Amino acid sequence: MAHLCSQVLSTSFFTPKPQIPVLLSPGVACVKSFHQYRFLHIKAMQDGKFATPTSCDESKVRVPHVLTVAGSDSGAGAGIQADIKACAARGVYCSTVITAVTAQNTVGVQGVNIVPEDFVAEQLRSVLSDMPPNVVKTGMLPSTGIVKTLCQSLKEFPVQALVVDPVMVSTSGHTLAGPSILDSFREELLPMADIVTPNLKEASALLGGVPLETIADMRSAAKAIHDIGPRNVLVKGGDLPASLDAVDVFYDGNDFYEFRSSRIMTPNTHGTGCTLASSVAAELAKGSQMLSAVKVAKRYVEAVLSYSKNIAIGGGCQGPMDHLLKLKSNVQRRRFDPCDLFLYAVTDSRMNKKWGRSIVDAVKAAIEGGASIIQLREKEVETGDFLEAAKACLKICRVHGVPLLINDRIDVALASDADGVHIGQSDMPAHVARALLGSDKIIGVSCKTPEHAQQAWIDGADYIGSGGVYPTNTKENNKTIGLDGLKTVCVSSKLPVVAIGGIGMSNAQAVMQLGVPNLKGVAVVSALFDRECVMTETRKLLEVLKESTKIAK
Ligand SMILES: Cc1ncc(COP(=O)(O)OP(=O)(O)O)c(N)n1
Numbered sequence: 001m002a003h004l005c006s007q008v009l010s011t012s013f014f015t016p017k018p019q020i021p022v023l024l025s026p027g028v029a030c031v032k033s034f035h036q037y038r039f040l041h042i043k044a045m046q047d048g049k050f051a052t053p054t055s056c057d058e059s060k061v062r063v064p065h066v067l068t069v070a071g072s073d074s075g076a077g078a079g080i081q082a083d084i085k086a087c088a089a090r091g092v093y094c095s096t097v098i099t100a101v102t103a104q105n106t107v108g109v110q111g112v113n114i115v116p117e118d119f120v121a122e123q124l125r126s127v128l129s130d131m132p133p134n135v136v137k138t139g140m141l142p143s144t145g146i147v148k149t150l151c152q153s154l155k156e157f158p159v160q161a162l163v164v165d166p167v168m169v170s171t172s173g174h175t176l177a178g179p180s181i182l183d184s185f186r187e188e189l190l191p192m193a194d195i196v197t198p199n200l201k202e203a204s205a206l207l208g209g210v211p212l213e214t215i216a217d218m219r220s221a222a223k224a225i226h227d228i229g230p231r232n233v234l235v236k237g238g239d240l241p242a243s244l245d246a247v248d249v250f251y252d253g254n255d256f257y258e259f260r261s262s263r264i265m266t267p268n269t270h271g272t273g274c275t276l277a278s279s280v281a282a283e284l285a286k287g288s289q290m291l292s293a294v295k296v297a298k299r300y301v302e303a304v305l306s307y308s309k310n311i312a313i314g315g316g317c318q319g320p321m322d323h324l325l326k327l328k329s330n331v332q333r334r335r336f337d338p339c340d341l342f343l344y345a346v347t348d349s350r351m352n353k354k355w356g357r358s359i360v361d362a363v364k365a366a367i368e369g370g371a372s373i374i375q376l377r378e379k380e381v382e383t384g385d386f387l388e389a390a391k392a393c394l395k396i397c398r399v400h401g402v403p404l405l406i407n408d409r410i411d412v413a414l415a416s417d418a419d420g421v422h423i424g425q426s427d428m429p430a431h432v433a434r435a436l437l438g439s440d441k442i443i444g445v446s447c448k449t450p451e452h453a454q455q456a457w458i459d460g461a462d463y464i465g466s467g468g469v470y471p472t473n474t475k476e477n478n479k480t481i482g483l484d485g486l487k488t489v490c491v492s493s494k495l496p497v498v499a500i501g502g503i504g505m506s507n508a509q510a511v512m513q514l515g516v517p518n519l520k521g522v523a524v525v526s527a528l529f530d531r532e533c534v535m536t537e538t539r540k541l542l543e544v545l546k547e548s549t550k551i552a553k
């Protein structure tokens, strides 16, 4: 399974419109990078492991699918119920195999009824033989027999990825899987896992009780658990004493990554582990690479925690979260698409003033000319006027489906509900902006070096603005990095890049023909806004850009 996963997760991060790598049922053609999976899948079919489909309509849309194998939580904060809600919120279908039924609420666990092993096996067979999931995620596995049954089923019906949340103790301290299962975890389940996500107590238990008190301990634990066999390990440090930030350590067998997020002060944390693991599974099912899946899942959990921090359900001290926060938003925004960076129009208050036009008129004209994203870079406008302009521009942008970002001012972005921000190296760190803005807003960061680019990615940015490529009068004292500097940033960046600085009709082609796939477009100020007719200039530049992509092909 681990071997398969390296194929499955190789889906390009920069593919503009990623093909959703859903698993296909017998008889339906398969996405290329899944050939290895398909081989096993077809073999399983030939062995008669799958039910014969009664109809095969190729026009049907297959959805990414996670199977969760876990316990039911009557309070619905954790377990199967959390998994279903998290997957639904992330746009992924979730089927369920229930291993235990627990009676629990916000006070604690009042009872546990373990489902007989053969009935767990029957549920597994029902789902795996008829509706193969992309990813299996495990939670509460209360007996060695159930662990063994699951491993056996997964050998019979291989899936693309296995996410193991080694649940042992409930948030309230109730044992959900005793020490007797540790051997089967270590010997059978973990070696099959693509990722295992223990908290500190679970990591310690897996390692025979070693104390874990520092980030250095977490790194050693991640490495030691990796040695047991899973391809990736995420040790969650939420319970780390004396730390203000919540720090998780991710280890992929080669590199360590530390994910830091501001601690959200709330009693409503019941089910965070299940939610995180399900969200990782959901992102993998959609085709993300492992590290990206973990990053996105963490962002989602942070957003849910923050959204739910004051909700009141139950009288106990471990409240649930409200996973479906997205449905509460009355505006459903589409996700950021790197192609949005193609023609990036950045406004400038001085230029608008000089040409006697309002910010709103400037934005309207740029959109009419074909700008694919707008940034309001209004350095000299009073905060109140900036906010009003942002709200007015947002209305226009929404009608045209063009994202609107705010330069520097996270407060204005939040107050106007703009689609995101663009921040520089001297602004607040992008991970803080992310904590403030939540998982769905777009964050761009200015980067001149590979180190900046690496940090932007770790911090959870969506794209990089890199420049000044050419000298410019628009931004004073700005170092020019040239095409070579731009290329160095692009090559080292895991994020899509937009070039900025002195770019216009005469040199846009040279920029776009740099030949690096993650360079997605050009950001332009004076070539559009320091001109009499913004719409005409935008149109002309769009033509140049389109032409350059034709030449590149
Ligand atoms: C798309 C894009 N890239 C870079 C910048 C520059 O941002 P920053 O470094 O914060 O400088 P100011 O624009 O704030 O002067 C940008 N605005 N947009």
Ligand SMILES: Cc1ncsc1CCOP(=O)(O)O
Binding pocket: 467, 468, 469, 471, 472, 473, 474, 475, 478, 500, 501, 502, 503, 523, 524, 525, 526, 527
């Ligand atoms: C904001 C910014 N960041 C780097 S260069 C630059 C100015 C780009 O303006 P112009 O497109 O007029 O050169």
Ligand SMILES: [Mg+2]
Binding pocket: 407, 408, 422, 423, 424, 427
């Ligand atoms: Mg700035």
